[in-house]
Amino acid sequence: MAGKGEHFLDPAVLARIDNYNLIARTVVEGFIAGLHRSLFHGFGSEFVQYRNYTRGDDLKYVDWKVFARLDKYQTKVFQEETNANCYVVVDASSSMAYQGQRSGLSKLHYAKIMAACFAYLVNRQSDNVGLFAYGDDLRVAIPPSHKSGQVHYINVELAKLKPEGQANHARVLNYLGEHFHRRGIVIMISDFLDDNEELRKSLKRFRAAQHEVVLFQLFDDDELDFDFAGTVRFVDSESNGEMVTSPGVVKERYQEALQEYLDAFRRFCVRAGVDLVLTRTSQPLAGALSAYLHRRETLGV
Amino acid sequence: MTFLMPMFLAGLAALSVPLILHLMHRPIPRRIVFPTIRFIRKGQEYQAGRRGLRDLLTLLLRLLAITALVLIFAKPAFPRQAVGGAVAGQEHLVMVYDISASMHLANFDRIRQRTAELLDEAADDARIALLVSSDHLVKAVPFTGDKAAIEAAIADLEPTLLPGLHNEMQQRLHQYLVESEGAEARVYLFSDLQQADWGGVQLTPEGMNDVPILFERPYENAPPNLAIIGVRPEIFDNEGSRQLRATVRVRNFSVEPGKATLRLRAGSRQTEMPIELGAEASSSFVVDMSDPGDATCVAELVVDEAYDLDNRYHFWVGRNPPIKAGIVIPGKTGESIIQAFFLRQALETRAPGAVLFEVATLEPEFIYEGDLRQYQVLFYLDSMGDYSLIEYEMLRDYLNSGGVMVYFAGPKAPETFVNFKRSELSSIRFNGWIGDLNRLQSLFISNIDAQSPVLEPFARQDGDLTVIPIYRMARFELPEGAHALATADARYPLLAEERVGEGRLFAVATSLNPRWSELPTSLSFLPLMRRLAAAGIGEDYRRVVSLEVGRNPVQALAAAGLPVRAEVKPEPGVYLVEGIPIEVNITRAESDFRTAETFELLQAAQLDPSLAAGAAEDEPDGHESKPLVGYLALLLMLVLAGEIVIANYRVS
Numbered sequence: 001m002a003g004k005g006e007h008f009l010d011p012a013v014l015a016r017i018d019n020y021n022l023i024a025r026t027v028v029e030g031f032i033a034g035l036h037r038s039l040f041h042g043f044g045s046e047f048v049q050y051r052n053y054t055r056g057d058d059l060k061y062v063d064w065k066v067f068a069r070l071d072k073y074q075t076k077v078f079q080e081e082t083n084a085n086c087y088v089v090v091d092a093s094s095s096m097a098y099q100g101q102r103s104g105l106s107k108l109h110y111a112k113i114m115a116a117c118f119a120y121l122v123n124r125q126s127d128n129v130g131l132f133a134y135g136d137d138l139r140v141a142i143p144p145s146h147k148s149g150q151v152h153y154i155n156v157e158l159a160k161l162k163p164e165g166q167a168n169h170a171r172v173l174n175y176l177g178e179h180f181h182r183r184g185i186v187i188m189i190s191d192f193l194d195d196n197e198e199l200r201k202s203l204k205r206f207r208a209a210q211h212e213v214v215l216f217q218l219f220d221d222d223e224l225d226f227d228f229a230g231t232v233r234f235v236d237s238e239s240n241g242e243m244v245t246s247p248g249v250v251k252e253r254y255q256e257a258l259q260e261y262l263d264a265f266r267r268f269c270v271r272a273g274v275d276l277v278l279t280r281t282s283q284p285l286a287g288a289l290s291a292y293l294h295r296r297e298t299l300g301v
Numbered sequence: 302m303t304f305l306m307p308m309f310l311a312g313l314a315a316l317s318v319p320l321i322l323h324l325m326h327r328p329i330p331r332r333i334v335f336p337t338i339r340f341i342r343k344g345q346e347y348q349a350g351r352r353g354l355r356d357l358l359t360l361l362l363r364l365l366a367i368t369a370l371v372l373i374f375a376k377p378a379f380p381r382q383a384v385g386g387a388v389a390g391q392e393h394l395v396m397v398y399d400i401s402a403s404m405h406l407a408n409f410d411r412i413r414q415r416t417a418e419l420l421d422e423a424a425d426d427a428r429i430a431l432l433v434s435s436d437h438l439v440k441a442v443p444f445t446g447d448k449a450a451i452e453a454a455i456a457d458l459e460p461t462l463l464p465g466l467h468n469e470m471q472q473r474l475h476q477y478l479v480e481s482e483g484a485e486a487r488v489y490l491f492s493d494l495q496q497a498d499w500g501g502v503q504l505t506p507e508g509m510n511d512v513p514i515l516f517e518r519p520y521e522n523a524p525p526n527l528a529i530i531g532v533r534p535e536i537f538d539n540e541g542s543r544q545l546r547a548t549v550r551v552r553n554f555s556v557e558p559g560k561a562t563l564r565l566r567a568g569s570r571q572t573e574m575p576i577e578l579g580a581e582a583s584s585s586f587v588v589d590m591s592d593p594g595d596a597t598c599v600a601e602l603v604v605d606e607a608y609d610l611d612n613r614y615h616f617w618v619g620r621n622p623p624i625k626a627g628i629v630i631p632g633k634t635g636e637s638i639i640q641a642f643f644l645r646q647a648l649e650t651r652a653p654g655a656v657l658f659e660v661a662t663l664e665p666e667f668i669y670e671g672d673l674r675q676y677q678v679l680f681y682l683d684s685m686g687d688y689s690l691i692e693y694e695m696l697r698d699y700l701n702s703g704g705v706m707v708y709f710a711g712p713k714a715p716e717t718f719v720n721f722k723r724s725e726l727s728s729i730r731f732n733g734w735i736g737d738l739n740r741l742q743s744l745f746i747s748n749i750d751a752q753s754p755v756l757e758p759f760a761r762q763d764g765d766l767t768v769i770p771i772y773r774m775a776r777f778e779l780p781e782g783a784h785a786l787a788t789a790d791a792r793y794p795l796l797a798e799e800r801v802g803e804g805r806l807f808a809v810a811t812s813l814n815p816r817w818s819e820l821p822t823s824l825s826f827l828p829l830m831r832r833l834a835a836a837g838i839g840e841d842y843r844r845v846v847s848l849e850v851g852r853n854p855v856q857a858l859a860a861a862g863l864p865v866r867a868e869v870k871p872e873p874g875v876y877l878v879e880g881i882p883i884e885v886n887i888t889r890a891e892s893d894f895r896t897a898e899t900f901e902l903l904q905a906a907q908l909d910p911s912l913a914a915g916a917a918e919d920e921p922d923g924h925e926s927k928p929l930v931g932y933l934a935l936l937l938m939l940v941l942a943g944e945i946v947i948a949n950y951r952v953s
């Protein structure tokens with residue numbers, strides 16, 4: 001459903017904005033404005049007591065059942081819940097540098113926007129948000145916090161992030177597992193092209209620790225559609241291996257192999273209770289944010 | 302390898318075109334840094350090799366096609382050594398011996414001696430093959446270096462009574478010559494080279510016209526070879542006694558002049574005359590004999606010659622049996638009775654030595670009464686008017702089986718010719734009438750076919766056929782198979798003849814009614830009707846059967862429409878079957894005039910050096926290009942087909 005301000009979520013438009021604060025606020029506010037209110041309302045606070053209604057109180061907090069029984073306006077007072085921790089993990093390996101011939105932004109750029117939005121959204125909901133970025137090794141580690149300036153801090157780090165090295169997913173997950181014991185939501189943004197046993201073990205450990213894990217698997221349209229013309233010399237972004245081929249000739253077999261890999265990874269995620277959201281960089285961010293909110297509800301903290 | 306048209310090799314430069322195009326179109330790959338090439342590599346494992354192979358194969362096929370095309374024009378030629386596999390320079394001799402009947406007078410000792418000389422002259426490492434042929438391949442010895450074996454093979458060589466038919470030998474000879482490609486091959490042919498024996502024989506296979514064929518005469522001088530190829534007897538009365546005048550046609554088949562004595566024998570009487578014929582000449586000799594006495598006569602040539610089976614000719618000089626003729630009239634009207642009267646008088650007239658006719662006057666319904674074949678000739682006086690198609694078809698069958706029909710036109714001619722056409726009896730068309738019955742104008746015969754045996758006597762000036770007035774006549778349009786024997790006013794066929802199966806149809810455009818023409822009252826009427834009536838019986842009422850030497854006599858008789866019966870034997874003689882004399886004589890293929898002349902024979906046998914040189918003038922000695930060009934053309938077609946297949950093949 002196209003909501004108000006949804007056009008702000010178009011990645012091609014966002015790519016022209018280099019201020020992650022602005023991007024995040026625009027995206028999240030636009031996203032929230034388009035949501036049905038019931039979806040966004042009701043978490044993050046807990047009823048404590050009633051107090052007399054005073055002028056200026058939001059009418060939505062007036063308990064109309066009490067008014068009916070006592071003929072008095074009583075306003076519900078909530079105590080804020082314990083903040084949930086949200087770990088936004090961004091893959092900044094070389095493979096994330098890819099920007100397709102028809103795309104307005106690279107996968108890493110999309111991932112950074114996505115991370116900024118999550119940070120803003122989580123912070124707006126008074127949850128703690130932290131950022132972790134990695135390639136070969138952990139390159140950014142901002143512990144979850146709700147303090148003022150946390151989002152700005154995250155956005156500054158995101159802006160500095162460059163694609164580099166081979167992705168070592170297990171390393172960052174192991175780091176998180178070792179340093180943060182409080183259960184929370186792990187939002188991991190990567191292309192997960194190098195699925196391996198270490199990654200799977202790490203994800204299983206996270207699930208065992210009652211963390212909610214949402215994996216956003218980013219793909220450029222070119223990677224999925226493989227619509228290249230002529231003869232192409234493909235250079236592997238991480239291993240620097242090369243091969244020359246006619247994409248039109250190998251397309252079908254390529255897609256079969258890719259789909260086979262994606263299916264296998266998806267089956268693992270389902271069995272492990274991990275949400276996997278396959279995202280095209282040409283897609284609006286609404287789908288990604290919705291997936292997060294859905295998972296946040298199930299967390300129930 | 303050499304090239305007959307080397308200038309076309311410049312066309313090989315065209316090879317650069319597909320090469321350049323291939324290189325130009327060879328894609329320069331774009332460089333794309335891709336997240337991972339792991340999945341591309343999996344696809345490449347399946348397809349890349351095939352695509353590359355296809356491109357390369359296409360290029361190769363195109364290069365091959367251009368090369369083949371250029372080579373076709375350049376005419377590559379390999380020395381025979383390369384093709385045949387024989388040792389270059391080695392002598393390969395093929396000795397061919399004709400032992401057909403005509404070689405009777407050949408000196409076989411001389412042949413053996415000459416063979417020994419040739420073998421001595423041959424090189425020590427020469428390889429010799431041998432072929433002996435009559436009407437089939439009697440003996441064949443493949444190439445061998447054993448000269449003694451060759452001499453042993455001809456030690457008992459003798460002529461046979463079989464005719465010459467060398468097709469089987471020709472095939473084996475071709476095989477031997479192909480085997481000897483690359484070597485110095487020669488063929489020695491021991492034969493009297495009878496025309497019919499060798500007329501259709503191609504001694505060298507295609508493309509090997511330069512192999513020398515050396516003709517070895519089997520005798521010092523060509524022996525006489527005369528044959529009687531026909532006798533035309535005439536019997537007439539001379540002051541009360543029968544006189545035989547036999548016109549004997551003799552042919553000399555030898556390349557040397559021939560002499561013989563021509564003898565006529567009839568019972569105990571005989572007469573002789575010396576004859577001389579030039580080389581390969583034929584001539585007719587008239588021999589008279591008074592009171593031949595016997596019914597069978599023999600003309601023979603007395604000569605010592607190679608083949609004498611055709612030197613005797615048996616023929617009939619007895620009285621001829623009557624010819625049964627039927628005159629079919631449309632009804633017993635006055636006019637038809639008068640016409641039948643004229644005709645009957647003409648046929649029944651008896652004269653010494655003349656053919657006898659047994660005439661019956663019939664009405665159209667006779668066709669269902671007995672066998673039509675009992676009549677050797679039927680005269681229809683415009684009397685088919687009431688016939689249906691069935692009756693026409695019966696008449697057609699009658700003609701097909703050898704009958705003769707003479708049709709006189711009349712008022713019902715239009716529908717008669719329509720039914721002729723429908724029943725496939727005749728294709729002569731009726732195109733209206735000329736003249737009328739008022740007799741105010743008349744037409745005359747202006748042209749007579751002097752070549753026709755029927756009208757031959759009337760072509761002379763003393764006949765009155767050309768002055769007979771014709772008042773009314775049908776206008777015929779003759780098909781290809783029919784021809785006009787006599788034409789009125791130089792345009793309109795008056796008497797047309799058409800062959801129908803074994804029989805003949807004579808269509809007369811006018812009627813015997815005196816209101817139509819003066820024909821019945823003319824002097825020519827009698828002989829003309831009699832000759833027409835006798836036309837279907839054969840020359841002088843004889844059935845002549847020629848039996849070729851070596852041919853199945855039963856088949857020969859059957860081919861002549863004479864099933865073999867007890868009274869007819871497949872051997873020379875005269876036999877009477879139902880009163881009809883049947884002459885059986887032996888002839889042979891060599892006696893057939895239709896065979897090749899010497900020049901044609903030499904041409905076919907490649908004996909004429911100038912002809913052989915002419916045939917090979919566009920190719921260097923010892924080279925052969927035609928088969929190579931054929932292979933190249935085939936290769937070109939295959940390559941193009943491959944190109945099409947590859948072009949339409951899609952990698953899936």
